[in-house]
Amino acid sequence: MLEYVVFVVLVLGLADLAVDLLKNADRLASLFSSTSSLLLILSVFLPDRQLFAYSLNSFFKLASLAVGISLLIIVLSGELMKTERPGLYNGLLILTALGAVLASAADDFISMLVAWQLSTLSSYVLVSLKKDIFGAEAGMKYLVIGLASFGALIFGIGLIAGSTGSLNYVSISRTITGNPVTLLGVVFLISALGYKMAAFPFFVWMPDTYQGALPVVGGVLSAITKTMAFMVAFKIFLVALLPIKVLWVPIIAIISALTMIYGNIAALVQENARRMLAYSSIAHAGYILMALAALSSSAIVGGLSHIFVHAVMKVVAFATVMQVLMITGSDYFKDFAGLRRRAPLTLFSMAVSFMTMIGIPLTAGFWTKYVIFLGAVGGGMWWLTAIAVICSVISIWYYIKPLRWGFVEGGELMTEGAPSRAAQVGMLLGTAVIFLLGFVPSPLLALAREAMLSIIP
Amino acid sequence: MLLSLIVWLPAIFGVIAYLSGERRSKHVTLLGAVLDLVLALYLSVSFNWSEAYRMQFTEVYPWIRMFGVSYKLSVDGLSMTLVLLTTILFVSSALGSMRIIKERNALYNLLLMVLQTGILGVFVSMDLFIFFLFWEVELIPMYFLIAIWGSENRRYAAIKFFIFTHIGSLLMFFTFIFIHLKYFWTTGIRTFDYSTLTAAEGYMPLTLAKILCSLLIIGYLIKVPSVPLHTWLPDAHVEAPSPISVILAGLLLKTGGYGILRMGYGLFPKAAASISTWIAGLGALSLFYASLVAISQINLKRLVAYSSIAHMGVFLVGIGSHTVIGWVGAMFMMFSHGLINGMLFNMCGFYKYRFHSYDIPILKGFTKAMPISSAFLVFGGMASLGLPGLSGFPAEFFSFMGAFKAFGYVAIPLIAGLLLNAAYNLWMIQRMIFGEQRYEDEAEDLVVTEIVALLIPSAFIILLGVYPAPLAELYRVVALNMIG
Numbered sequence: 019m020l021e022y023v024v025f026v027v028l029v030l031g032l033a034d035l036a037v038d039l040l041k042n043a044d045r046l047a048s049l050f051s052s053t054s055s056l057l058l059i060l061s062v063f064l065p066d067r068q069l070f071a072y073s074l075n076s077f078f079k080l081a082s083l084a085v086g087i088s089l090l091i092i093v094l095s096g097e098l099m100k101t102e103r104p105g106l107y108n109g110l111l112i113l114t115a116l117g118a119v120l121a122s123a124a125d126d127f128i129s130m131l132v133a134w135q136l137s138t139l140s141s142y143v144l145v146s147l148k149k150d151i152f153g154a155e156a157g158m159k160y161l162v163i164g165l166a167s168f169g170a171l172i173f174g175i176g177l178i179a180g181s182t183g184s185l186n187y188v189s190i191s192r193t194i195t196g197n198p199v200t201l202l203g204v205v206f207l208i209s210a211l212g213y214k215m216a217a218f219p220f221f222v223w224m225p226d227t228y229q230g231a232l233p234v235v236g237g238v239l240s241a242i243t244k245t246m247a248f249m250v251a252f253k254i255f256l257v258a259l260l261p262i263k264v265l266w267v268p269i270i271a272i273i274s275a276l277t278m279i280y281g282n283i284a285a286l287v288q289e290n291a292r293r294m295l296a297y298s299s300i301a302h303a304g305y306i307l308m309a310l311a312a313l314s315s316s317a318i319v320g321g322l323s324h325i326f327v328h329a330v331m332k333v334v335a336f337a338t339v340m341q342v343l344m345i346t347g348s349d350y351f352k353d354f355a356g357l358r359r360r361a362p363l364t365l366f367s368m369a370v371s372f373m374t375m376i377g378i379p380l381t382a383g384f385w386t387k388y389v390i391f392l393g394a395v396g397g398g399m400w401w402l403t404a405i406a407v408i409c410s411v412i413s414i415w416y417y418i419k420p421l422r423w424g425f426v427e428g429g430e431l432m433t434e435g436a437p438s439r440a441a442q443v444g445m446l447l448g449t450a451v452i453f454l455l456g457f458v459p460s461p462l463l464a465l466a467r468e469a470m471l472s473i474i475p
Numbered sequence: 476m477l478l479s480l481i482v483w484l485p486a487i488f489g490v491i492a493y494l495s496g497e498r499r500s501k502h503v504t505l506l507g508a509v510l511d512l513v514l515a516l517y518l519s520v521s522f523n524w525s526e527a528y529r530m531q532f533t534e535v536y537p538w539i540r541m542f543g544v545s546y547k548l549s550v551d552g553l554s555m556t557l558v559l560l561t562t563i564l565f566v567s568s569a570l571g572s573m574r575i576i577k578e579r580n581a582l583y584n585l586l587l588m589v590l591q592t593g594i595l596g597v598f599v600s601m602d603l604f605i606f607f608l609f610w611e612v613e614l615i616p617m618y619f620l621i622a623i624w625g626s627e628n629r630r631y632a633a634i635k636f637f638i639f640t641h642i643g644s645l646l647m648f649f650t651f652i653f654i655h656l657k658y659f660w661t662t663g664i665r666t667f668d669y670s671t672l673t674a675a676e677g678y679m680p681l682t683l684a685k686i687l688c689s690l691l692i693i694g695y696l697i698k699v700p701s702v703p704l705h706t707w708l709p710d711a712h713v714e715a716p717s718p719i720s721v722i723l724a725g726l727l728l729k730t731g732g733y734g735i736l737r738m739g740y741g742l743f744p745k746a747a748a749s750i751s752t753w754i755a756g757l758g759a760l761s762l763f764y765a766s767l768v769a770i771s772q773i774n775l776k777r778l779v780a781y782s783s784i785a786h787m788g789v790f791l792v793g794i795g796s797h798t799v800i801g802w803v804g805a806m807f808m809m810f811s812h813g814l815i816n817g818m819l820f821n822m823c824g825f826y827k828y829r830f831h832s833y834d835i836p837i838l839k840g841f842t843k844a845m846p847i848s849s850a851f852l853v854f855g856g857m858a859s860l861g862l863p864g865l866s867g868f869p870a871e872f873f874s875f876m877g878a879f880k881a882f883g884y885v886a887i888p889l890i891a892g893l894l895l896n897a898a899y900n901l902w903m904i905q906r907m908i909f910g911e912q913r914y915e916d917e918a919e920d921l922v923v924t925e926i927v928a929l930l931i932p933s934a935f936i937i938l939l940g941v942y943p944a945p946l947a948e949l950y951r952v953v954a955l956n957m958i959g
Contacts, residue, residue, distance in 0.1 A: 378615075379608045388542075395656070411645060418634070426622045426630065460541055 020067040020074040024120070027054045031112035038105030047108040051093045054112045058086030058119065062465070066472075071129040071186075076468035078123035080322060081249045083465070084329040087451065088241035089115045091330075092234060094444030095337040101147060101232075111238065113140040118242050122249030126186040127175045130250060134171075138164055138214075141243055148232045156230030163223045167213035174206030178258070187258040196262040204259065204266050208273070211254075214247035215303045216296075218276040228296040233343050236292055237336035240299045241329040248306055248325045255310060256318065257473050263313065271311035275405050278304030282409040285416045291339045291349040294416055295332065298375055301413065302328050308402050309390045315470065317393025323466040324386035327455070331371045331383060334448035338368040341437040341445075354423040356430050364437050365424045367445035372417040374452045377410055382455035382462070389463065478532050478548040481514050481558065482595045485565070489588025497580045501573055504584040508562070508569045511591070515562040519555055527552030527949045528956030530601065530670070538605075543655075543665030547602040552953040553806060556946065557598045557733060560810055563931060564725040564817045565591045570928035571718040571821040575828050576624060583624060586616040590722060597730045603651045604667040606738075610644055613727065617719070625714040632707075632714035639697055639707040646694035647734070650687045654742060669741070676743050688743035689750060695739060698731030699787050702761040712780035713833070717824020720776070724783045725817035729809050732790055736806075740794075740957060748797055755795025755878065759889060761788030766895035770902065776823040776833040778903055779816060782859055785896060786812045792889065793874030801877015802954035803947055804870055810946070811866035811939060814932040815858045822852060825925055829918055835906050840913035845920040849908050851929050858936050860900040861893065866939035869947065 034050045037043045061082050066075045092111065101107050117137025124130035142164060146157030175185075181199045182190045194200060212220040228236040259266060281301030288294040306328065309321025339349050341364045346353045358365055374383035387410065394403045455462050488507025492500040523531060530549040538546045550558065569587070576583050593616070596609030614637060622633035651667070654675045659665050661678040676684050697704045712720050735754075740747045765784035772778040786808060793805030825848065826838050842849040861867040871893065878886040921929070939946060 379611050392652070392656075407645075407649075411641070414637075414641065418637075422622065422630065422634075425619065458539075460539060463541060 019064045020061055021069040023057050023061045023064065024069060024072075024074070024116070027057055027112060027116050030054045030057075031109050031116060034105050034109030034112055036105070038103050038109065040105065044104040047104040048093050048096075051108040051112050052090060054115070055086045055089035055093060058082045058089065058115065061086075069123075071125045072120055072123040072133075073125055073472070074123055075472040076465065077249070077253065077470075077472045078119060080326060080465055080469040081122035081245060082119045084245050084326040085115045085119050085242050087448070088237065088245070088329045088333040091333045091337050091444040091448050092237050092241070094447070095234070095237075095340050095441045096438050107144065107147065110140040110144050113137070114144065114238060115242055118246035118249075121246050122253065124250075124253075125188070127179060128185055131172070131175070134246070134250070135168075137243065137246055138168070141238060144238055145227060145231045145235050147235075148230070152230035153232070156227040156235070159223045160227045160231075163213060167210045167220070170206045170213075171210035174203045174210060177203030177206065187254065190258040191261055194259065194261055196265050200262060201265050204262070205269070207254065208266065208269060211247050211251045212273065214243055215251070215307070216244070216300045217273050217303050217307060218280050218300070221277075221281075221300045221303075224300065225293045225296040228292045229290060233292065233336065233340040233349075236295060236339070237333045240295070240336070241333040244299065244303070244332075245325055245329045248303075248321075252310060252318070252322065252325075253473055256470075260474070267311055267313065270307055271399065271402055274304050274307035274311050275402055276304075277301070277307060278406055278409045282412050282416075286412065288416065289351055291342070291351065291420055292336075294420070295335055295339065298413070298416070299328075299332060301409065302332075302375070304409070305387065305390060305406055308394055308399065308406055311402065312390075312394040312397030312399045314393045314397035317390055317397050318470050319463060319466045320386055320389030320391075320393050322469050323459075323462050324383075324390055326462060326466070327374065327382045327386045327452075330448055330451050331374045334367055334445055334452070335371040335375070337441060337445050337448065338364050338371065341441055342368075345435050345437065351420045351423045354420055355427040357424050360435075361437050363442050364445065365421075367449050368424070369421050370449040370452055372421060374456070376414055376417050380453070380456045382452045382459065384456065385459035385463070476534065477514070477518060478534060478550065478599050481511060481518065481562075482548065482592055482599060484511050484514065485588040485591035485595070489585045489592075492588065493581045493585035495581075500581045500584040501569070501576075504588060505566070505569045505573075507588060508566045508591070512562040512566050515559045518550070519559050522550070522552075522555050524552070524945070524949055525952070527555075527952040531555075533601075541665075542604070542667075543659075544604040544667050545602050546605060547668060548599045548605075549601040550599055552949045553733070553736065554598050556806075556810055556949070557729060558595060560729070560813045561591065561594050561598065561726055563935065564721055564813060567817055567821060567928045567931055568718040568721045570924045571721060571824055572716075573924045574922070575716060575718060575824050579623065583620070586620050587718075587722075590616040590620070594722075594726050594730060598733060601669040602667050603655070603669060603672065603738075606669075607644070607648050607651060610647070610730070613730070614640055614644070617723070617727065620719045621711060621715045624716040624719070626716075627714075628710070629714045632710040635707045636711040639704070643694040643697035643731075646690050647738070650691040650694075653687055669737075673742055673744075676745060681746060681749075684743050684746035685749060688739060688746035691743070692735055692739045692747070692750070692754065695731045695734040696757065698734070699728055699791065700731070700784060701757045701787070701791055702764045702784065705761070705765070705784050708784060709777055709780045712783075712820070713774065713776050717776070717820050717827060720780075720820040720823070721817040724780070724820055725813040728783060728787055729813055732787065732794075732805070732809050735794060736802075736957070744957075744959075751795045751797040752882075753795070755792050755882070758788045758791025758793075758795055759892070761785065761791060762889070762892040763788075763895065766892060766899060769899040770895065772899075773835050774833045775826065775835050775838060775903070775907070776820070778835075778899065779819045779823060782819075782896075782899065783812070783816050785892075786816070786859075788892075789871055789874050792878050796874075796877035796881035797958065798877040798880045799951060799954045799958055800873050800880060802958065803950040804873025804875070804877055806950040806954070807866075807873055807939075807943070807947065808870035811858075811870045811936070814936050814939075815855060815867060818851070818929055818932045818936075819855045819859065821925075821928055822848070822855065825921060835903070839907050840911055841918050842908050843912045844914040844918040847921050847926065851921075851933070852907060853904055854933060856900045856904040858940075860897040862940075864937075864940045866936045866943070868940060869943040873947070 120133035285297035309317040374381035377387040492503035533549040593613030769781035790808040793801040858865040
């Protein structure tokens with residue numbers, strides 16, 4: 019069954035590109051993309067399958083669930099329906115998502131690269147959609163740095179494949195040894211994946227891209243592309259490169275610490291919602307990398323489940339920012355004043371997504387952070403946990419700031435307009451997921467545990 | 476089920492109040508608060524007073540087995556009385572809000588009732604994790620209640636409150652996790668159950684236990700608050716709307732005190748006993764410092780706020796004496812101070828509503844125009860200074876008895892603290908009530924809802940002052956069991 023789901027989604031994506039030729043087909047286009055997202059979500063309930071070199075197992079399902087929910091919320095937020103060519107853009111969105119889940123399912127480097135390129139090439143076009151100078155800057159930065167990172171990825175894979183004589187993750191892990199060549203390969207891999215994850219110091223493109231491109235891009239990049247980067251990284255490091263962990267654990271640990279520190283501190287001074295979310299996304303990359311560095315089973319479960327939660331909370335946050343932009347025309351915090359009368363539901367969803375980013379109890383983000391921190395302590399990473407806890411405390415400040423403008427400050431909006439009903443459904447869906455997992459985190463953690471066991475038996 | 480009902484009923488009523496619109500929400504809230512008070516009275520009647528040290532009305536449901544978290548509610552004598560105090564003060568606060576809160580009523584009432592659920596949850600949860608969750612739940616509504624409905628400088632006060640108390644709760648959470656892990660590493664059982672984890676102190680060296688216990692108690696001292704961690708309190712109180720100050724002084728401070736007793740002394744009996752002297756010292760410092768500052772205030776609400784710190788100083792002295800009688804006094808102080816300061820803060824709100832100020836020079840001289848209000852103010856001031864026959868007296872008396880028993884002659888200077896306490900209250904009464912009468916008819920006296928809001932705590936203040944024996948006996952049973 020599962021392999022057919024993948025095919026159907028692929029066909030829907032291509033069909034959406036064909037819909038581009040029709041006029042006034044925006045409803046059809048978003049019907050295709052919402053169907054794809056539902057298929058990706060429902061694939062969690064189907065039995066495991068093997069499709070070429072892609073293992074469609076629990077690891078794939080975790081990615082597919084995260085990407086599916088993100089895709090659904092993005093489609094519901096309706097941003098892409100307003101563009102001139104909805105067919106093309108919805109098609110690209112589906113392909114971005116499909117590539118992302120397939121890349122996480124890949125068992126060897128070549129299959130991973132194919133899916134990776136499917137996803138990133140589609141996202142390059144999505145980022146370049148906006149036809150003004152900021153959009154052009156965003157698209158250019160993302161494209162150039164993305165291509166450089168792809169070069170680094172290929173080079174890293176080449177070095178590792180060359181020194182082990184294999185492209186398959188499992189066979190690499192049998193023969194790999196720590197030597198200067200593999201170390202160089204690991205460094206290149208980390209930098210390539212780090213670009214997509216926006217880890218320190220590879221994140222520089224991110225705030226400008228988020229702010230300059232269409233608001234939907236922030237959602238796509240931080241929910242779908244980052245999910246892909248993290249899942250691929252977890253699979254490569256935990257399967258192929260596990261025997262040489264002494265080489266990469268210190269690097270990942272240091273990058274994780276710097277990412278957390280830089281992301282959280284830089285976010286403090288932001289006055290623009292999308293830039294703040296970009297830095298918060300960087301900060302969360304640090305928490306997830308911490309799980310990889312700690313390498314205890316509990317930390318990995320926490321890391322994998324935090325990838326899921328990160329996708330959901332970021333996409334909800336971006337969906338709310340999209341609505342705010344639509345209503346006020348600005349996403350600077352000071353323009354949030356007065357929103358509470360016009361868009362109370364939007365503000366509420368924003369508050370929920372920010373609360374879960376802080377890790378306030380009874381939201382999903384609390385549990386996943388808790389498991390990561392506990393696992394990191396168990397893995398002996400005391401110092402990293404301490405940094406993470408301090409960073410979490412600091413983060414309260416920049417998440418509260420926009421909420422204070424929205425909820426507390428008075429003020430009247432000069433503009434017309436209110437959020438659309440579909441967008442509200444999407445945001446409420448996301449907040450429901452966040453709250454449900456906040457009260458009953460066990461299903462998510464169980465899925466993450468299965469995902470871990472499916473790659474490291 | 477009774478405890479769950481008591482805890483969650485306010486939140487349910489809060490949601491109903493929110494949905495029933497701006498005008499009716501106040502009445503729904505009041506109804507919810509009164510129903511909860513009735514339930515709490517029923518709880519205290521059906522509670523077995525002679526075995527107050529025993530946990531009663533226990534309900535346990537496993538919640539997240541993976542981490543050993545269970546939903547466990549239970550009350551002993553201390554918790555039961557604090558539940559009663561909470562429901563009393565929320566009725567008083569809901570009545571006090573009736574006229575004062577003019578805008579965004581629906582949201583206000585929702586937050587108020589969620590706050591009540593949070594506070595009640597803190598007092599009855601016997602699982603460390605649930606305790607922490609409820610502890611966090613009270614912070615968020617409180618932040619918004621200060622930040623939205625406060626006076627001019629509200630944003631600063633709200634964020635200061637949030638940061639201070641959040642640091643406290645992180646210290647607490649850190650210790651909880653540490654105890655949890657320590658127990659897990661030693662026994663292989665993941666649990667947050669309070670009565671199980673009381674054994675955890677035995678699994679660690681005393682030095683480590685002392686460090687953890689100190690961190691935990693510092694976290695609670697922020698909330699109590701004790702000098703020098705008190706600076707958030709005067710700001711928060713002055714900026715908060717007065718019905719919220721009632722909750723803040725009457726109950727939020729008590730969650731800190733309750734935390735010291737339940738968690739500090741409960742989880743680390745030996746370690747906490749060894750740092751008791753420090754706690755008493757901080758208490759004495761708070762008593763003197765806050766009383767002196769209170770004398771110099773011209774802002775009535777700030778004065779009452781500092782008197783809160785001073786009274787909680789007496790509470791800390793009682794705790795720090797680590798004697799049964801001292802603890803009886805301290806617990807008595809929690810109950811009595813909640814009533815007295817709750818009442819005084821409510822009155823600050825009533826004055827602000829009429830005169831648009833808290834400054835004593837602007838307020839004074841209304842005795843002729845507002846006789847009922849003046850009577851209540853004199854009564855409140857007398858209760859606050861510890862007049863025999865009112866509930867403040869046994870509280871202070873027992874606390875100091877404990878201090879004399881534990882520290883002997885060293886404790887004698889504390890009497891001076893009581894004199895200061897009397898000084899600022901009497902001087903406040905003198906400035907407010909006596910002297911030139913400046914208002915004639917333009918100042919409206921208290922209306923029925925306001926009188927009821929003050930009468931409910933007053934009744935308990937008199938009752939406990941005249942006949943403190945049952946409550947004191949209850950606390951004696953609890954304290955005897957905890958100190959051993």
